[in-house]
Amino acid sequence: MTFKDFVELTRPVIGGRGGVQKYVRSLFDAILTDDGRDILDDYSDSSYKAYANGTTQITEIAKAMSPHLDQVEFASFIFEFGESAQLELCERFKPYLPEINARNVGDEIADLFAGIIRTAAAVKRKSSTSPEDDAEPIEAEVVDDEKPSGAATEDPKMTVIQHQINVIQNGEKNFNLTNNGTMNFKF
Numbered sequence: 016m017t018f019k020d021f022v023e024l025t026r027p028v029i030g031g032r033g034g035v036q037k038y039v040r041s042l043f044d045a046i047l048t049d050d051g052r053d054i055l056d057d058y059s060d061s062s063y064k065a066y067a068n069g070t071t072q073i074t075e076i077a078k079a080m081s082p083h084l085d086q087v088e089f090a091s092f093i094f095e096f097g098e099s100a101q102l103e104l105c106e107r108f109k110p111y112l113p114e115i116n117a118r119n120v121g122d123e124i125a126d127l128f129a130g131i132i133r134t135a136a137a138v139k140r141k142s143s144t145s146p147e148d149d150a151e152p153i154e155a156e157v158v159d160d161e162k163p164s165g166a167a168t169e170d171p172k173m174t175v176i177q178h179q180i181n182v183i184q185n186g187e188k189n190f191n192l193t194n195n196g197t198m199n200f201k202f
Contacts, residue, residue, distance in 0.1 A: 016111055018131055019069035024107045025124075026067075028100050029093075036063035043080065045092035046128055051083025077135035086129050090121030 022039060030038045040063050043055055058076060065071035093101065101120045108115050108124060115123045 016127065016131060017069065018066060018073045018135065021128060021131055022067045025104065028103045028107065029096050034060075034064070035067045036060040039063040039067045042128070043076070046084055046086070046089040046125070046132070047080060048083045048085045048088070051080060054079045054083065072138070073132070073135045074138045077132045080132055081136040084129050084132060086122070086125040089125040089128060093121035093124055 022035070022042070025042070026035065026038055031041075033041075037060075040055055040060075044052060047054070054076070057079070062071065062076075066073050066076070093104065096104075098117070101117055104124060105115050105117060105120050108120075108127070112123045112127060
């Protein structure tokens with residue numbers, strides 16, 4: 016489950032009257048220890064809104080929050096809401112948490128939320144260079160005789176395409192290779 020999904024499931028039930036950015040900040044505040052709450056001051060309302068909408072992943076804030084997660088605190092936050100809200104949360108989360116019930120709703124949702132944050136924190140950034148860019152150059156030679164290599168025998172049901180163009184792409188390094196002569200190339 017993504018953080019966006021989590022917000023979409025919980026906000027209609029426990030979201031209150033404020034904007035989505037206020038709600039997201041309150042979720043983060045509820046799962047952090049006292050010494051971790053100052054982390055939230057480093058992020059703007061537009062960041063919290065982007066997290067809720069899924070336009071920005073929570074990876075960065077999750078990395079800062081992970082050492083300060085307090086699932087018991089978040090479970091208490093859930094249990095502060097009335098019984099009807101807790102039952103509604105049970106119904107909404109049943110497909111994701113089959114064991115959820117009125118007695119463990121806070122604990123189950125706290126475990127799920129902490130898992131979402133830890134998973135996001137574990138995401139590694141894509142490296143700027145791909146392994147293909149580090150590949151050794153390959154020298155190849157294409158030789159074309161009267162009969163193409165691997166050519167099929169004459170058959171009226173078969174069409175042999177000659178002089179086709181093969182396009183080989185290697186990142187930003189592209190070249191065309193025709194099979195009507197000899198070509199040496201490096202990439």
